[in-house]
Amino acid sequence: MNHKPIAEAERIEAYLDTFTMVTLVIFTEVPREAYFYVTDHERVYPLKKISEQRLEDRLLFHMVLDQKLPIYRDYWVVYPDGGEIPLKTGAVVRTKEFDEIFAYEKKDLGAVYSPEKTVFKVWAPTASTVRLKLFTSASTAFEHPMKLGDRGVWEAEIAGDHHLHEYCYLVRVNHTVNEAIDPYAKAVTVNGKRGVVIDLNKTNPEGWETVNSPLPLKKTDSIIYELHVRDFSVHPLSGMKHKGKYMAFTEKGTSGPGHTTTGIDYLKNLGVTHVQLLPVNDYGSIDETKSDTEYNWGYDPLHFNVPEGSYATDPADPVSRIKEYKALIASLHNNGLRLIMDVVYNHVFIRETSNFEKIVPGYYFRFDYGGNPVNGTGVGNDTASERFMMRKFIIDSVLYWTEEYKVDGFRFDLMGIHDIITMNETYKELAKINSSVFILGEGWKMNTWLDEDQKACIDSARRMPGISFFNDRFRDLVKGNIFHAANEGFINGDTSQIERLYENVSGNSKEHGLFNTPGQSINYIECHDNHTLWDRLLTLHPNEDETVLRKRHLLGTALTIFSLGVPFLHAGQEFFRSKQGDGNSYKSGDSINRLDWERRSKFEKDVQYVTELLQIRKNHPAFRLDEPETIEHSLSLLDGLPEGMFGFRIKSSERVDTWKDILLLYNSHPSEKVYQLPSPGDWTVTAEALEVKEDGLYKTDSGTLLIPPLGFTMAVQSAE
Template sequence: MEAEQIEAYLDTFTMVTLVIFTEVPREAYFYVTDLERVYPLKKISEQRLEDRLLFHMVLDQKIPIHRDYWVVCPNGGRIPLKTGAVVRTKEFDEVFAYEKSDLGTLYTSEKTIFKVWAPTASSVRLKLFTSVSTAFEHPMRLGDRGVWETEVAGDCHLNEYCYLVRVNHAVNEAVDPYAKAVTINGKRGVVIDLSKTDPEGWDTALSPPPIKKTDSIIYEVHVRDFSIHPLSGMQHKGKFLAFTETGTAGPGHSVTGIDHLKKLGVTHVQLLPVNDYGSIDETKADTEYNWGYDPLHFNVPEGSYATDPADPISRIKEFKALISSMHVNGLRVIMDVVYNHVFIRETSDFEKIVPGYYFRFDYGGNPVNGTGVGNDTASERYMMRKFMMDSVMFWTKEYKVDGFRFDLMGIHDIKTMNEIYRELSEVNPAVFILGEGWKMNTWLDEDQKACIDSADKMPGISFFNDRFRDHVKGNIFHDALEGFINGDASQIAGMYENASGNSGEHGLFITPGQSINYIECHDNHTLWDRLRALHPYEEETVLRKRHLLGTALAIFSQGVPFIHAGQEFFRTKQGDGNSYKSGDIINRLDWERKAKYEADVQYVAELIQIRKKHPAFRIDEPEIIADCLSLLQYLPDGLFGYMIKNIGELDSWRHIILLYNGHQIEKVYQLPFPGQWTVTAEAMEVKEDGLYKTDDETLIIPPLGFTMAVQYSEKF
């Protein structure tokens, strides 16, 4: 019996599974040894698969898990006993759950303490580099609950390090998952004195005052896209520091950069992933492109956005400078975080340190692939949940980040997301947590998935409202389902549910603040490209009307408006519906286009200002929405409208009528109340104090037009 014909795995603290690829007598005797003691094995069952035989065997006692063990075969051959499903058992978490928040490095100028959680390792050594070519190994001692620790005297600031972890009879060189700084391309961790990474004014730069969710307007942008255009007017093109530049201008003196964001009126800037990711070679940072949804090191900024990726301080200091600049300019920062998977599972530091623990596997031991990238992390396990918690807390406390957008949040479990919100809220009561609540095909019970259908179990979390998106612009996967702005009047019933916040007793959400109202984001086609595909022969003027009609719906619906960068000037990616690595020409924000459509950008900015000035569009309480909002009846075909009535206790406007014409012919609407009405928006024009006043009983709604008419409250 050859050793390579048998594999052995510890699947519980007392159960061993032998995977046998040869013929073995049923009565064959096996035992486990650590070369000091012998642990007999008893077969309790066997299972025949196509090309292998499984022996399920039990030990008569639990064995310490942090040692090298062998299974001895009847002929005396020895097979390494590897950790199998035992790491995914409830008992494993109970035994090795580590609660303290001190993993990684604890630096002082006198000494640095290193801690790593590796309960299945038989030994761990710290490899600490005192120069590029000189390293010393420090043995680490096993302490509480599988945590290995060592202390190094002296000032270790900027010393590179890694861990040598002996697990499953092999030594893996791994970067600390809790590393706060790394070398170029993340090959090693770096001990860092974080006080030396603070930009000028960091300690005194205060975050903008807290606001409630429905007061928020989110703007999503990729760091490189923001400034890389040759006419962006920004000096630090493609870098964090571009967000620190003010007074920048593009063609025709058109405002660009952070000044554009301020002028537009958004409150939060959501950055596509800015933690260190694996698909960019940082030595070629200026020529490579990716969105960054392939995380490598979760607690370190991405080096390609730094002016010097080889300097561990540069990326940290410059990302802090971005945040400080945002805050000084009244903007809040949301990080797009990707804890649902890693770049490559097999070579990830998680897998090198505690094989099989951090990821989901099916009953056959195969990796689960609900994310579509080859691996799903297991947030329901204590130490993965803790890692996520520790990570977002680190970004919140050290970097002053204001919120987090969870990529593929449906991979995570409800308990984890609720605990993250609860813990972060204690640090920042106004923290904004949102995520993609799609129902993912992962190895997790349906009632545990943090998906949009379970929004009522996660009151502090907001969700991208794909129902809103599909009702407005159509289903992104089925061109036949065109959506309201493309002339599909059948969407009107669903439109009202979402425009009114889709919350309350019979709604999808508990409160309207849980609804992220969007019509485009970084994924899939931009709205402009979809409109061009659906209406290839329409004139640009007509397409612009459709586009602005959709944007108006997003801005004035109850909930949280979400704007994709460049949406305000009809962003195009030349028809590319999945541009995650398509490069700058496709992805960059076209500041020339912004200058061309300056009037349309101003129109969107004025719509935003009206929303911000009038609480009627930002109601938190579903019961008030139920009392004050109503769908307008007896509307002509293709016209969608609703009324916010008797809102005078909250707003200077007593009654507000919002009408959206999804057809290319004008419509006539009979006003519900007599008296004078002030028309504040009509035919791609808007003015908060009114375009004109009318005592007529009817309004003419222009083709593909948005019209708003109001009556003033006597109280104000």
């Protein structure tokens, strides 16, 4: 059956929107009673129009078939004069029926290597053909037809040892052959142009088999430190040789100005428990051949299961980036630190050219009723975690990073784009491998095409007990709303919301609280986004002396450390990190973003102060309570405090802590305050101004304390 192509000027498009419904999008004049039918050049499938819809510049014909179409074939819609239009897969891929038919549960997608053979599997249920293009050398490639198997998975088994052989898939879909890289690729060439078959045993650094994560921690025993790989070491005076690279994390004994510690030794000595790295999976905004001159945070993912090449010593070597990232992880683990990966499954770099879209067009992303991509992420596309194979991909990916790379946790970027079921399933599967896995995310309520009650946002935290959330309530109450300069927050003198501040400082987990337990609350006042706290303070208080600004800053850090929940520090926060006023430095380069190790040396006393506060938190379980009932009986808001002050009290039993009574006093006023101590008994002051001593700076029996201006004071009574 031969048909002539329809004239391009007539401009008609045809989409399969369910297994039995076709939508014609018509940009020309067509008789209302025109007859159309579908054909694969072997059979004819009549179409019946059931409705039409007039839009501004087009006419929609909604038409039905009298039977379901087998979906993995090429079809055309034939026009009354014999012209034919390619029938493309439309909204059918986003139907519940599609997921039920093609949901593939096995964990064998991608290229599974052995020395004897490699098995390639790719999920492409709408493709009419798929061919494997395998490169045996830089200039020699062979194409191998792939066989359609179970639930839309195409497979090819190629004998021989194919370690480091490059490959891609040639997917015929929507009447076009797309060259696509395997979404499950474990290795890629420079700039991710092709996938690479990899023998993962050859990517293990020396001693990898014996590297284990430190002992499990409950969430409230954790202290998270957020860091960008390049920022960590690229400063000229960092003392590290592998500047901007994974390998900088393996260098011991490094020092900076004034012989102060830098590098991995600095992280270990600071007292944090988890290092959270900004995205390290392969991303699209950096030319890896120019990795020493380009900069980006990395929130534009290309290949989700491959380390970024710009942080490797040789981006062109597929083994290098894997082995060196594993070496980074080994170094952290060997120094008692755990790794949290910042993962970006909510969008891709460019939807139209993404491998998801090339292989199964329209499936992995959210579209509105008009067929337009949804843009809740603000970058042009939202992935559809609620669909079976997108959810599976997310879970498979984090399991891979956990099992192959020994990663300890994941921070989900824009987690509010994802659905609650996906996040709970992700935690459930990860917890089978690592009972103390740490999953946290940005629970902002995003404007995406998902029912409100399904969004994995902070307001639904109680429905996701295994997930922790960045607590923007805590952040704004302490330092002010980041989007409204007039809302200044406690450390800037605003004491109008003391009750709400206490609610969050005490873990926000009472009967009707935001969280089930404080372990769900990530308490932070600074992160990679927006201005650093130091730069914000400079904006709010342009005429204040540096000494005064430091006091405000440290007051906020002390609140972060001793509030119930999980303290989160942005790298350099402990020495007043500045980005020279840049509030969105995602591509601003090294001069703005690098950790300033000179500044670390300049503020050595402040770093030591923060270190000692962290040590006290780690030594005393009273600051790490995670049971709402215990908290209800142990914590109380101090009332009757002088103007500008906030404080709370922790009473603990001897079974919980050696300190039976703890007072935490925060003065946001620029003048000294007098506080009447509770009676009876003497109190030992363990922290005051910039002095910290766990066994006591001094004892007082006077009944009062002088609270320094813009200062933090801790007074305790020990168990008898």
